[in-house]
Amino acid sequence: MGKCRFYEVCPIYTGILQDQEMSAKAFKTQFCEADFDSCKRYAVRIRGYLVPKKLLPSSRMSVDEIVEKYKCPKG
Numbered sequence: 001m002g003k004c005r006f007y008e009v010c011p012i013y014t015g016i017l018q019d020q021e022m023s024a025k026a027f028k029t030q031f032c033e034a035d036f037d038s039c040k041r042y043a044v045r046i047r048g049y050l051v052p053k054k055l056l057p058s059s060r061m062s063v064d065e066i067v068e069k070y071k072c073p074k075g
């Protein structure tokens, strides 16, 4: 499937989880470099919203719930 198109600007990919190196690596392997369609950050972004910095790819919330909870602006 290739790499997620947002990897260069995504804080998950670029290092926000420095203190959780194993999680960061797992997310990259599972989502960023493989199944990015299943990433909740990706889903929020392609719907046209700015993604909360700390939202995890594996969030169980729906996009609508995330947008409402974090008051995500369009961007």
Ligand code: SF4
Pocket (backbone or CB within 6 Å): 004, 005, 006, 007, 008, 010, 011, 012, 013, 027, 028, 031, 032, 033, 035, 036, 039, 040, 041, 042, 057
């Ligand atoms: S965390 Fe999600 S949005 Fe960010 S680079 Fe990985 S797959 Fe893409």
